[in-house]
Amino acid sequence: MQSDDDSLPDADGIDRRGFLHCMTWAGTGVLWTLSGGLPRSVGLGAALAAEPTSAFSFLQISDSHVGFSKSANPDALATLSQAVDRIRALPSKPAFMIHTGDISHLSKDQEFDDADQIIREAGLPVLYVPGEHDLLDDGQGKAYLDRYGAGSRGAGWYSFDHSGVHFIGLVNVVNLKAGGLGNLGDEQLEWMEADVAGLASSTPIVVFAHIPLWTVYPEWGWGTSDGIRALSYLRRFGSVTVLNGHIHQVMQKVEGNIAFHTARSTAFPQPAPGAAPSPGPVTVPAGELGKYLGTASVDFVRGDQPLAIVDQPLIG
Incomplete structure (x- = not known):
């Protein structure tokens, strides 16, 4: 649902006007900044070393x-905890976090409870959409x-x-x-x-969902x-950024005015498209998981310039 001002949820995760409730971040992430209405992102490693900014x-x-414990990552909750530690160390607090789904592995109450407990330690509100898990x-x-x-429509959509x-x-x-x-x-x-019908074409748009909107x-x-x-519905807008998860790896595409970016998983990697008989958790050599759960630096520029991504793994 659309708000009529710039307010966000209170520290406890509940907006007093009732339009959002919040969750939190895991394992790896991308720090997005908005300057002049244009999204630009940096990996958490770079953000940790940066001077505080007012952007x-x-x-x-x-x-x-959370709840996944197979060989690809025996303790996904620990990965989440490490990520939250990195968030807390940022010199300048982000306004909020977006979680693009699969908070849990099997939708169990204990999994959500465990995730919530870690999430609260970040001290930030999180906006989220569900994954199939x-x-x-x-x-x-x-x-x-x-x-x-709370405050969402249908199966959980909002603006x-x-x-x-x-x-x-x-x-x-x-x-599906x-x-x-x-x-x-x-x-x-x-x-x-209807949600975007009344917006000026100069309004920057950020769309987020679990499964990529592009093929x-x-x-x-x-x-x-x-x-x-x-x-x-977004073709008339000058700046559109679409964020997704689901495929557990960084991929990007720019098509006209729309920049697409998929995030890494914070739990385990998946194979590159077509590189295996089917998708699923990939077990990497011992001690190398951090190479596949790293951060990414992404620059978004209005116009016809490409989206640039620099991978920043947690280790290596």
Whole structure:
């Protein structure tokens, strides 16, 4: 839902006007700053070494998978804790964090509880959308909505404004299509079209969802079946940034006015598209997990210049 001012949730994660509730960051992340309405991001390593700045900034994190404990990462909760330690060490606090889904691994109350306990230590509000792993309970996502969905619409979508930037959180993990492709559905798409209809074309837009809105690799369900329709509503805007998770690796694309960026998982890597028989957790040699859960530095420039990404692994 759209706010009519620049306010965000209080420190306890609940906006007093009721439009959002909050979660937090895991393992790795990207620090985004907004200057002149244009998103620019730096890896957490660079941010830790930087002088404090007055620029508006926010963090993107994704795919915490709290509860996952297989060989690819025996303790995903520990990875989350390490990430929060890094956030707390930042010289200048971001305004909030965005979590692009799969907070939990199996949608269990204990997994959400454990994530919440670590998250609160960051001292920042977090805006989030669910991943498919957050909707596995018997109520088909009721546990997620009861805990995090205050003020959202439908399965958990919403929008808000901050410092002249319009943010849209979408849910594309309900009623997945063949092969696991994401799906937004008519109700959400009609809401989105109405949500942006009254905005000036000069308004910077940030969209975030779990599954990529662009087609990365449809054979593995890495795309959204009706994503083209959603993106069509954004073509008239001069600056659009789309943030996603789900594929557990950094990938980027610039198409006209829209810059796409997928975040690494904070729990485990997945293979590059087509590099394995199927997607899934990849076990790397002992001591090297941090190389695959690193941070990324991303620069976004209005116009036709490409989005530049510099990978910054946690180790190496």
